Amino acid sequence: MKYTKLHFMLSVLGIIIYITDLIVDIWVSVRFFYEGRNVFGILTVSFMLFGTLVVQCFSYSWFKADLKKAGQESQHCFLLLHCLQGGVFTRYWFALKKGYHVAFKNISKTDNFIEEQIDPHKEVIDRMTDLSMLRLFETYLEGCPQFVLQLYIFLEHGQANFSQYAAIMVSCCAISWSTLDYQVALRKSLSDKNLLKGSCPKFTYLFYKLFTLLSWMLSIVLLLFLNVKIALFLLLFLWFLGLLWAFKKQTQFCASVSMEFLYRVVVGFILIFTFFNIKGQNTRCPMFCYYIVRVLATVGILVVFWVSPVSVFNSDYFMPISITIVLSLVLGIIFLIVYYGTLHPNRKEETKPDEIDGKTAQGDCRMKYFIMD
Numbered sequence: 001m002k003y004t005k006l007h008f009m010l011s012v013l014g015i016i017i018y019i020t021d022l023i024v025d026i027w028v029s030v031r032f033f034y035e036g037r038n039v040f041g042i043l044t045v046s047f048m049l050f051g052t053l054v055v056q057c058f059s060y061s062w063f064k065a066d067l068k069k070a071g072q073e074s075q076h077c078f079l080l081l082h083c084l085q086g087g088v089f090t091r092y093w094f095a096l097k098k099g100y101h102v103a104f105k106n107i108s109k110t111d112n113f114i115e116e117q118i119d120p121h122k123e124v125i126d127r128m129t130d131l132s133m134l135r136l137f138e139t140y141l142e143g144c145p146q147f148v149l150q151l152y153i154f155l156e157h158g159q160a161n162f163s164q165y166a167a168i169m170v171s172c173c174a175i176s177w178s179t180l181d182y183q184v185a186l187r188k189s190l191s192d193k194n195l196l197k198g199s200c201p202k203f204t205y206l207f208y209k210l211f212t213l214l215s216w217m218l219s220i221v222l223l224l225f226l227n228v229k230i231a232l233f234l235l236l237f238l239w240f241l242g243l244l245w246a247f248k249k250q251t252q253f254c255a256s257v258s259m260e261f262l263y264r265v266v267v268g269f270i271l272i273f274t275f276f277n278i279k280g281q282n283t284r285c286p287m288f289c290y291y292i293v294r295v296l297a298t299v300g301i302l303v304v305f306w307v308s309p310v311s312v313f314n315s316d317y318f319m320p321i322s323i324t325i326v327l328s329l330v331l332g333i334i335f336l337i338v339y340y341g342t343l344h345p346n347r348k349e350e351t352k353p354d355e356i357d358g359k360t361a362q363g364d365c366r367m368k369y370f371i372m373d
Contacts, residue, residue, distance in 0.1 A: 003124040008096070008103040011128055014181060015092045018135065021174045022048075025146065028167045043149055051142025052085055054266060055134045059087035061259050062130060088134055095127040125188055132178070132185035139178040140270045144217065147171040151221045155317055179209045179274075187345065194345035201343040208339050211332030213274055216294060218325045219301045226305055234297075235272055242271030249278055291333065298329055 025048045032041030060082040067075070081090050102120045150168045183205055187193045196202055223231040246264035254260040267278055275290045277283040302322055 003099055003102050003121045003128075005103045007128075008099050010181075011092075011096060011099060011131075014131070014135065014177065015096070017170075017174055017177050018088065018092075021143070021170050024163070024166050024170045025142075028150070028163045031161065031163045040149070040153055044146065047142050047145045047149070051138040054141055054262065055138045056082045056085060056087045057259070057262060058137065059091060059130075059134055061254065061256070063087075065255060088131070091127065091131055091134070095124065095131060098127065099124045125185075129185045129189040132181045135174075135178040136182045136270075137266055139175050140273055141266065143171050143174045143178075144213070144273050147175070148217050148220050148224075151218070152224050155221065155225070155321075175213065176206060176210060180206045196345055201339065201345070204335050204339045204343050208332055208335035209274060211328045211335060212291075212294070213332075215298060215325050215328035215332060216273060218321055218328070219298045222305050222321065222325075223301050226301075226308060238272045239268045242268030244268075245271065246278055251278055291336070295329065295333075298325060302326075 025044060029041050029044040029048070032038070032044060060079060063078050063082075078087075078090070081087055098120065102124050147168065150164050150171070154164060154168070180202060184196055184202065187195050196205070220231060220235070223234065243264055246267040251260065251264060251267065253263045267276070270276060271290075275283075275287050277286075302325065305318070306322075
């Protein structure tokens with residue numbers, strides 16, 4: 001697998017989206033504090049800090065692991081950069097610098113005799129894979145909650161300023177990009193996984209994730225209007241079930257016990273919003289159960305909202321939102337069936353389960369221990 005000029009441009013697009021998302025979040029939070037809506041400002045900042053702190057923890061632990069593997073001591077400057085929330089930017093700098101030389105100067109090999117260590121294309125792809133994982137973490141820890149919050153504020157007041165519209169649009173772009181980029185990076189970094197080739201499978205996978213996510217996040221917003229405590233209890237309960245599932249599957253993503261626990265906490269949070277295969281096993285039954293529960297929960301929220309009208313909610317929005325929720329869920333399920341039924345790269349090997357984490361015969365790549373779809 002080669003790292004091409006197109007891949008480099010897509011990597012640049014990735015950091016542009018990342019920076020834009022960060023700037024818009026800061027802009028929105030400052031606007032809330034300026035307008036005296038301190039609760040919304042604190043929530044916006046809290047989501048942003050929670051996501052970036054978790055990402056910095058994983059990034060620094062990977063830096064230490066990579067330095068240890070290379071026989072080097074951990075450098076204090078890396079710790080300082082991560083404490084200052086600059087870990088992702090540091091990774092982008094190294095990855096783009098190396099990627100530019102590989103893509104534009106046609107570097108194919110170095111003078112080392114061990115091919116697994118000298119392939120610069122594989123090295124850049126692995127670096128970009130790390131970034132795709134970190135972006136995915138931040139998307140579901142910060143982007144999805146932020147999206148729900150901004151929609152809630154918009155529907156509560158019936159109007160929004162430009163910064164809130166920008167936050168909703170940028171969050172949607174960040175979710176779309178990180179979701180698709182993760183799936184593509186996963187298959188590029190694992191030599192025994194078939195590549196996701198062509199635009200049709202990629203867009204089908206993207207629409208499956210986006211429509212099911214949109215339907216669920218709008219349902220959460222409606223439940224928040226109905227009763228905030230019930231909504232928070234439901235989300236906490238779903239997170240706890242996801243955490244138990246991760247412990248039951250005994251994930252092996254991190255070297256240390258503490259980081260593995262944090263990883264399972266993150267997995268539980270991701271499973272609130274979307275389904276992922278966290279152990280590389282056959283997921284037909286778990287996925288079926290997951291989306292059956294999702295459909296029942298969505299229908300239940302809509303029914304309760306219909307029979308219990310909420311005075312603080314603008315009724316003019318309810319019918320369009322209800323239709324959007326139902327259509328998004330139906331379209332998401334249809335795209336899911338189409339993707340796994342006809343377009344999945346492993347559709348010709350359906351009887352063979354996905355690789356079990358940590359037991360594949362491929363090169364040393366962090367992605368082989370990551371959540372797989």
